[in-house]
Amino acid sequence: MELSNNNGGSRLRRRLILIFSCVILSIGQCGGPLLTRLYFLHGGKRVWFSTFLQTASFPATFIPLAAAYFQRRKKHGPSAAKITFLTPKIFLASAFMGLVIGIDGYMNAYGVSKLPVSTSSLLLATQLAFTAGFAFVLVRQRFTPFSVNAVVLLTAAAGILAMGASGDRPAGESTKQYVLGFVLTLLAAALYGFFLPLVEYTYKKAKNGMTYTFVLEMQSVMCLVATAFCTVGMIVNKDFQAIPREAKAFDLGEGMYYVVVIWSAIVWQLLIIGTVGVICYGSSLLSGILLATLLSVTEVLAVIFYREKFGAEKGISLALSLWGFVSYFYGEIKSNKEADTQIVQESEMSQRETLPM
Template sequence: MKPPLFIASSVVGIIAGLDNYLYAYGMARLPVSTSALIIASQLAFTAGFAFLLVKQKFTSFSVNAVFLLSIGAAVLALHTNNDRPNGESNKEYVLGFLMTLAAAALYGFILPLVELTYKKGKQEISYALVMEYQMVMSLFATLFCTVGMLVNNDFKVIGREARDFELGEGRYYVIAVGSALIWQCFFLGVVGVIFCASSLLSGILISVLLPVTEVLAVIFYDEKFQAEKGVSLLLSLWGIISYFYGEIKQNNKKKMKQTPVTEMPQVDSNPC
């Protein structure tokens, strides 16, 4: 990895660490309905920044996909309980709202920024280089979060949380380590999709995760499958099918334009 790309990936990592802090702080002070609605706006931010940073071209199918997926995620916020923490002041509530909105916008900025660094990195991007990019980005994001935890003395609380964990102290650490590994695979997939396709597609696939997660919770945790979850899943599937249908249609048009037209050989009318 050349220095320009290393610097770019480290800056993206620091921004990602800041985004993690904003999400953690903001969502802890908001009810489920409000936070779900704000997070649903993330795809719209991704689409907007993709247009500004990497000149993403939109078709009617991609615009339809962004709209349907955003609405599908927002539908999950309907009829949820207003679980605003007791004793929380209006100032803290407003601050949580603004920080969650800033987190959604910032993550929508990160995805096109990664795509921009690929294009401006002054070196050929390969699969191995994408993995290096992910490693450097995650390293700086971890350093950023670690400094914040040290300043706030969060490491001293881990032992107490593990002892109070209902499933047992050992399982607490297993879940913590397992979650970290799964999130690393997730972020590797995110930067990989950007490498293979675009930041817009990466944002679309992330948005699909929300209704899918709700459905999996019904299967594995016996949660109620409410009408909102069914509508959200339907809209999300419709959105992603619309996107891929548009991409296939665009690729077929490009292939037809690139296929040379074979001219029939002219036959001499006077063979003599």
């Protein structure tokens, strides 16, 4: 009975962490692109700097990591408390994934700088198809008719948007810049579709028990490498020297420039922490489904705040995205109910077999 209670408490804790990760992922996924677009709309021009902001606030994770370390030290003693749970192999894998984040972030930032948020957001929804494919290859993701339906619908939603995207080119944007932004956004979606299952694969290969501390440590290494990569790009592009000038010329004022920059860094960090948390306590496919669906929410917010065009193709795309989201979670709820029923039946059968004849 005690073991059952422990298992129940562990499941509840995992679910609470999963819900928390979903919430902060949602804030980051909706707020990050909007703040980045705000930066570019009012005079920001530095793509490398914008990419840098997506991971630059990672030192904030050192606070919970330090608290966890001192708690372990107090409970188990100095000799038993590990400074880190990362093995050399996991550290190198995290560093590689950080490089992937840096490259993906640059392509994503360039796309946002050239495309309306509503267009770039739905284009990024194509990452779900790549996530599904890589998840099947890397982690043997189990698919149900409902999850397959969700992937097809969300991918079709992005395809419909792509067919009608030529009519929403921002004023003053050349065709060449628009097309390049379009292509780089699609490439960013493909690369991120590879990144999500790769994180889950790394989790499965970890020898230590999965804890949220371990997740934060991996995330810190990834963001450190991504930030270093972007810093090199900023140095080459002379972004550090240009930031003060850009702040003074910002349409909303110099003070508001730094407010936008700081909040961009915070909100993008929430997205990364939420994403790796959902992958750890859910799956890479669940993370992909959430990201794709929230892109449609971001599209609506962009129409509201930035008065971007909302044509028929975007309406159809949004409807398909929401349909795919509902389909996936209906299938998950149904599968969980069937699994719980099977566990109860097996438990009852086991009890009958142990009863004396």
